[in-house]
Amino acid sequence: MMRESGRFRLTPLGLITFFVVLMVISPLLIIVPTSFTSTGVLRFPPEGFSLQWYIKIFDRPEFVDSFWFSLKLAVLAAVIATLFGTLAALALHKYRPPGSGAINALLLSPLTVPSLIIGISALLFFTRIGLAGTFTGLLLSHILISVPYVVRLVLTGLSSFDYTLERAAAILGAHPIRTFWDITLPVIRPAIFSGMVFAFLTSFDNVTVSLFLISPSTTTLPMAIFNYMQESLTPLVASISSIMILLSLIFIFILERVYGLDRLFGSNSHSH
Amino acid sequence: MSKLARNKVWAALLLLVPSFIIIFGVFVLPMLYMLMISVREDGGTGAWTAAQYKLFFQDPYYIEVLWRTVRLSLWTVLACLILGYPVAMYMARATPKMRGFITFLILSPHLISVVIRNFGWVVILSDNGFINNTLLKLGLIDKPLRLLYNELGVVIGLTDSLIVYMVLAVATSLYAVDASLYKAAGILGASKARMFFSVTLPLSMPGIFAGTTLVFSLAMSAFVTPALMGGTSVKVMPVIAYEKMMAAYDWSLGAALAFLLLGSTLGLVAFFTKLVETKRHKEVFSS
Numbered sequence: 065m066m067r068e069s070g071r072f073r074l075t076p077l078g079l080i081t082f083f084v085v086l087m088v089i090s091p092l093l094i095i096v097p098t099s100f101t102s103t104g105v106l107r108f109p110p111e112g113f114s115l116q117w118y119i120k121i122f123d124r125p126e127f128v129d130s131f132w133f134s135l136k137l138a139v140l141a142a143v144i145a146t147l148f149g150t151l152a153a154l155a156l157h158k159y160r161p162p163g164s165g166a167i168n169a170l171l172l173s174p175l176t177v178p179s180l181i182i183g184i185s186a187l188l189f190f191t192r193i194g195l196a197g198t199f200t201g202l203l204l205s206h207i208l209i210s211v212p213y214v215v216r217l218v219l220t221g222l223s224s225f226d227y228t229l230e231r232a233a234a235i236l237g238a239h240p241i242r243t244f245w246d247i248t249l250p251v252i253r254p255a256i257f258s259g260m261v262f263a264f265l266t267s268f269d270n271v272t273v274s275l276f277l278i279s280p281s282t283t284t285l286p287m288a289i290f291n292y293m294q295e296s297l298t299p300l301v302a303s304i305s306s307i308m309i310l311l312s313l314i315f316i317f318i319l320e321r322v323y324g325l326d327r328l329f330g331s332n333s334h335s336h
Numbered sequence: 337m338s339k340l341a342r343n344k345v346w347a348a349l350l351l352l353v354p355s356f357i358i359i360f361g362v363f364v365l366p367m368l369y370m371l372m373i374s375v376r377e378d379g380g381t382g383a384w385t386a387a388q389y390k391l392f393f394q395d396p397y398y399i400e401v402l403w404r405t406v407r408l409s410l411w412t413v414l415a416c417l418i419l420g421y422p423v424a425m426y427m428a429r430a431t432p433k434m435r436g437f438i439t440f441l442i443l444s445p446h447l448i449s450v451v452i453r454n455f456g457w458v459v460i461l462s463d464n465g466f467i468n469n470t471l472l473k474l475g476l477i478d479k480p481l482r483l484l485y486n487e488l489g490v491v492i493g494l495t496d497s498l499i500v501y502m503v504l505a506v507a508t509s510l511y512a513v514d515a516s517l518y519k520a521a522g523i524l525g526a527s528k529a530r531m532f533f534s535v536t537l538p539l540s541m542p543g544i545f546a547g548t549t550l551v552f553s554l555a556m557s558a559f560v561t562p563a564l565m566g567g568t569s570v571k572v573m574p575v576i577a578y579e580k581m582m583a584a585y586d587w588s589l590g591a592a593l594a595f596l597l598l599g600s601t602l603g604l605v606a607f608f609t610k611l612v613e614t615k616r617h618k619e620v621f622s623s
Contacts, residue, residue, distance in 0.1 A: 156348070184577065184581055
């Protein structure tokens, strides 16, 4: 019964597994060929072959603009969240201040509340302090939802770090900054890097928080697609989605190579 | 406290300040402010009132929306459990390499925006979508099946995006099962069904419990999938909260709906936890 098998085996369990894997990847597998259709009908399998729906993206400035806007937002949110989250993780792990457990829970708390509710509360509060509909407001909220992932990843990266190495460096007369740069950083660099990529994707994919904080001049790409989809369903959505899928796949493969996706997901995380 | 220890605390605080500012300024304060708006008149400064909450519980429309949200979440949990459990069992019996491969395949779509995954489902499930086209061509049906823009569509979409949590939760609990238990059961002559019900299932209960609460909470607060795959007829709590906020500009009611959603989710999860604990308590003390 517990014989391990490396090859895929055609057992009832294997069949269900195959079906479930197919179910989660088929929506993505179907979009890409659909985008190359030469007709105006959204259909799988597509008819003909053309690049017209990729060329047509450029006729819709809202998609081009929101793409660059999303990219800018996600890069900024990822860099800032990575910096803040890494500092916080170092503080917790290295200095172990009183109440570390509570501080850790506080840092991860945005993950425990649905992002829809984070979005609504941010809209209400930002309206009061004059940040609603601004780039700053949107950026701050994206930093908030990314910081917990960075903290968790860097803490995991630090868990095996031996501080006697730092002490040895200090005894040998190394400056604390030099010690951090040459001793600590190389050990946690994969975790920090993965945190940054994950933070980027968290921001780049987000809809539920952005929903409440965008304005006509600050619209993200997923929001532009969401709005467009509610009015019309054309192969244009397929071509834009294919570009987003390609971009995300690049990052997913980087994550898998640097860190491993299974290590990335703890028991709790959500993106809806 | 020694000077060294005090210095350590100060250093830690200094490093924590940027994250604290973000958490307090963009999360803790806004949540408190939202609570104020929901329980006080004139945008959080006037007299105390429970009017928004009363309005919710006195209007059958809202009660129906809440019940629909709960019902769809429960169907999603059931679908995730029925489809996800066998996957977790398969993974538990596979080599580490195969485990890693399956984990990668079911996790990676998760890192692509839910808007795009739902769009893919629209292409598959719509009236002239892949499934209906195929069935029509094969002559198995003579008019398209309604798979989208109804509750079924929402459950399909939610199951697709949440099943990964159930699979990983159950798989983690199965990885921890001692393989010698199966050997012992086998030597004692247990059938495959007996092994499943006496060994696998009871030992995977913590995983089922974790997966269930996680999938349920996430399904309750999902907005994108009901909006894109449910159409205008399937209104759930997150969708009406959005409408009240962004279309009706009724922010007091929007804030109250946010808290009712959070409260009902936490309440039901607590109730479920209590139920499971009571059952376990009885099992331990009555046998």
